[in-house]
C-alpha cells in the first residue's frame with residue numbers, strides 16, 4: 647500500500663514453465679516493489695498457481711529467473727540448496743487449504759517452524775506466536791486444536807504461521823476460496839491489515855473487492871500470459887484489453 651516508497655523486491659525475467667508440450671507460463675516478466683500489493687486474477691487454468699509456486703520454487707520453472715531481494719535463481723542453471731532455502735525463507739505462502747497439523751495445538755502450529763527453521767527457542771517462538779495470534783484476532787485459541795476452529799480461523803492461523811518466519815513477501819493462492827463468504831471476510835480483513843502494515847503481497851484471488859480496494863496493482867492472466875497489468879482502480883474500472891473486459895464481465 648506504499649507504492650511510492652518501494653524499491654523492486656521481486657523481479658521475474660522471462661519466467662517459463664512447461665508441462666510436456668503445454669506452455670503454462672510463457673516468458674513472464676514481472677516486477678513487484680517493496681510494500682506493493684499485487685492481485686492476480688484470471689480464468690481457471692491460466693497459470694496463476696503455477697506462477698506463485700515458481701516464485702518460491704515449490705515448482706521449478708524451466709526458463710528465466712526469479713530475483714527476490716538480493717537472491718537471484720536462474721532456472722537454466724543447477725540450483726544450490728543454500729540458494730533455495732535462502733529464497734524460501736524470504737517468502738511466506740498461504741494456500742486455499744490451510745494444512746494445519748491436526749495433532750498440535752494452534753500455538754504449536756505457529757511455533758514449530760520458528761524452532762526448526764529459525765532456531766528460535768521454544769519460549770521465543772511461543773512469544774512471537776502469541777503476538778501473531780493476537781494480531782489475527784485468535785489469541786484465545788492458542789491452546790485449542792485446529793479442529794475446534796472454523797475455516798476462517800484456521801486460515802488466519804495459517805497466515806500467522808507464515809508470518810512467524812518473518813518473510814519479506816507473502817504469497818496467497820485463493821486464500822478465501824474454500825470458505826463461506828462470511829468466514830472469507832474475516833480472512834480478508836486480516837489481509838487488508840497486513841497490506842496496510844506495508845507487507846509486500848502477491849494475492850491470487852477471485853475477490854474482486856479485494857483486487858479493487860486493497861491491492862495497489864492488478865494483473866490479469868490468461869493462457870500463461872500477462873494480459874494486462876496496472877493500478878488497480880484503472881484495471882478494474884477501465885480495462886484496456888478485451889480479454890480483461892470479458893473476464894470481469896464473467897465474474898461480476
Ligand code: ADP
Nearest residue numbers: 665668670688689690691692693694695696697
Ligand atoms: P490456475 O491457478 O490459474 O487455475 P494453474 O497454474 O493451476 O492455473 O494451472 C495452469 C495449467 O497448468 C493448467 O492447464 C493445468 O492443468 C496445468 N498444470 C498445473 N499443474 C500441473 C502439473 N503438475 N502437471 C501437468 N499440468 C499441470
Ligand code: MG
Nearest residue numbers: 694695696819
Ligand atoms: Mg490456481
